[in-house]
Amino acid sequence: MSALRENNQKKNEDPTIIIGAGLAGLSCAFELVDHGKPVLILEAAPYVGGRTGNWDERGMEVESGFHKFIGYYKELPKLLERAGIDLDQMLAWETTMQVRHPDAEEYGEFGLDVIHAPLKTLSGVLGNNDFITPGDKASLVPFLAAGFKDCVSRPEELDEISLLDYAKQHGVNEQALERIVEPLSSGIFFMPLEQYSAYAFFGLFLPGIPRIHKMRIGAFTGGMTDVMCAPLAAAIEQKGGQIRTNAPVTRLLVGVNGLEGVELKDGERFKANRIVVAANIRRSQQLLEEHFSEHEWFQPFLTLDAMPHVTVQFESALPLLPEDRTIFGPGTDVGSFGEQSRTTFRGRPGRASIIMVNPDELIDLPDEEVWHRARRGLAAIGLHEGVSSVTEYRIVRGNENFYRIAPGNERKRPEQVTPIRGLYLAGDYTKQPMFTTMEGAVLSGQKAAAGILEEATE
Ligand SMILES: Cc1cc2nc3c(=O)[nH]c(=O)nc-3n(C[C@H](O)[C@H](O)[C@H](O)COP(=O)(O)OP(=O)(O)OC[C@H]3O[C@@H](n4cnc5c(N)ncnc54)[C@H](O)[C@@H]3O)c2cc1C
Structure with a gap:
């Protein structure tokens, strides 16, 4: 340990090192600095935001892919408001969405917003009969009823079956499958129905049921680094947190007495006995594998596919x-x-x-x-x-960013608090109810921070 450069700003307490400035790392950092705890975020990329970032790609402004802010998210909007970010400026709300199928003569037009566009929403459900017949709609009812029930009462079993098999078991007809179930699954998380866990499908929508009045989708009014993550990072810095970009961590430093710090690609070292690994799934696995591949707790996670x-x-x-x-x-x-x-x-x-x-x-x-x-x-x-x-x-x-939302993977998602003292995980792949979403990432960061704050009181 004496060989480590004392890079950390020495206060009374060494900062918690957070590896990764995606929403998970930022959310964890915000909670910690809000409780007066020092943090140092080390981010590999030249910008903050991770998958919710925007950057210049050979002369063109891009992002990881277009994102929609779902109105029933809870923790993400609260976090942004606490950081002083005005959601109404950050988002442009959409009240309808369209489904177009190559074989259909009409487009399906579906309202999304019970409060602000009630008629469009109601007519979307009751209408669109040229796109999806009343018979097709009826074939969805037993599937949806059983799915939401199973999601609550036997989630592990629901996660063992693919969405395609589950839909077939419950009599969803071909047209309803292609025109309704496919957009709501593959259209969101891009995997084909036969590879999509039925639990991931129902689990994503379940939290929206009691918050149906909040349902609408928001498009970002600028690049996500610019309008969301950079302002969030600035709020963290204002509360005393430090953030370094272009700082890829290549190793965790672990000694006989536990965590000692991290090492960057250029060999620079930082001392820490509290580390939050908030990198994407594959990078997190790589960092942990070196030290914990034989540890029983980490093994399911280390086999979780991306x-x-x-x-x-x-x-x-x-x-x-x-x-x-x-x-x-x-x-x-x-x-x-x-x-x-x-x-x-x-x-x-x-x-x-x-x-x-x-x-x-x-x-x-x-x-x-x-x-x-x-x-x-x-x-x-x-x-x-x-x-x-x-x-x-x-x-x-x-x-290397997403955990695979395939049947059987739910039980491999790790908790944020690990059995190694001082070591925490955050990221949308960790165990939280909102799957691989911005809301899920924020929840994971909060859970890691709660673990750290609890440890500090022990
Ligand atoms: C195409 C696409 C569409 C999406 N659409 C939506 C949507 O509509 N709605 C929604 O809610 N969610 C959506 N998501 C998901 C959402 O972006 C993620 O769930 C969320 O951003 C994950 O945040 P995270 O912090 O867990 O991970 P990430 O954002 O991946 O952050 C991890 C960070 O760690 C950094 N890092 C990695 N390795 C290292 C290292 N060794 N050292 C230091 N730093 C490191 C990375 O550079 C990155 O900044 C979408 C994602 C994609 C890609």
Whole structure:
């Protein structure tokens, strides 16, 4: 330990080191500094935000993929408000979304907001009969009733079965499956129904039921680093927290007496006996494997698989839609499409993003091939006109960020408080009820902070 450089600002207490400045790391840091505890965040990237970040990719402003802020989130809005961020400025609320299927003559138009757009919401459920017949809708009822019940009463068993098998067991017909269940699952977390845990499907919507009056979706009014994560980081710094970007941690330093600190890629070391690993799943596993691969507690987590994501983002001379909104494209490679030229990426005539489905198939394909499939998907759902005016596109992909929401994986998600004294985990993959979402990341950071604060009182 004496060999470690005393890099930390020595106060009465060494700071807790938080590895990663995604929402999980930032949320953990905010709770700690709010309780007067010193923190040092070490972030590998040149910017804060992780998956909720925006950056310049070879001359074009991009993000990990377009994000929607769900109105029933609780902890994320509270955190942002506490940090002085005005949600009404940060978000533009959408009251409807569309589902377009290549074989359907009509588009499905669904209201999302019981309070602010009650008629659109009600007519979406009762209407759209040319898109989805009353018989199709009826076939969903037993499936939804059983799913939400099983989600509460036997979640482990529900997690053992795929969404496709569960839907078939409960008599969902093909059309309802493709036009309703697919957009609400693969359209959000891009995995095909046969690889999607039924528990992850129902579990994501369950917290929304008692908060249905809060249901609506918000688009960001700027890049997510700019409008959310950088202001949150500034609030942390204002309360005394330190944040270093371009600081990739390559090793945890663990001695016979426990945690000693961390080492960066350039060899710089920081002393700490309290560390929160808030990196994405794969990097977190790599950091922990070196010391804890034989430890029983860590083993399920170390076998938790990651899933890739692939997004297509483009600028065009014309917007593809007359207003910014979300469209799902079941039956095509386009999981979801978002026109963003009046919200997240203003100042461009046209700016849109696609989250592609079946990322396992696409992750290693060349950019040109992914772009070809995206164009084919857009054409299939009637969005081909503006595509000829595309001026720039980028394929933004990642292989190590999400835990795979496949059957059987729920029990491998680790708690935030580990059995190693001083070692905590945070990240959307850790155990919390909101799955792999911004809300989930914030919850995980709060749980890690609660563990640290509790340890401090022992
Ligand atoms: C395409 C896409 C669409 C999404 N859509 C939505 C949506 O609509 N709604 C929603 O709620 N959520 C959405 N999400 C999910 C949401 O972005 C994540 O759940 C959330 O941002 C995860 O935060 P995190 O802090 O757990 O992880 P991350 O954001 O991944 O943060 C981890 C951080 O750790 C850093 N790091 C990694 N390794 C190291 C290291 N060795 N040293 C230092 N730092 C390190 C990384 O650079 C990163 O900044 C989407 C994600 C993607 C990719």
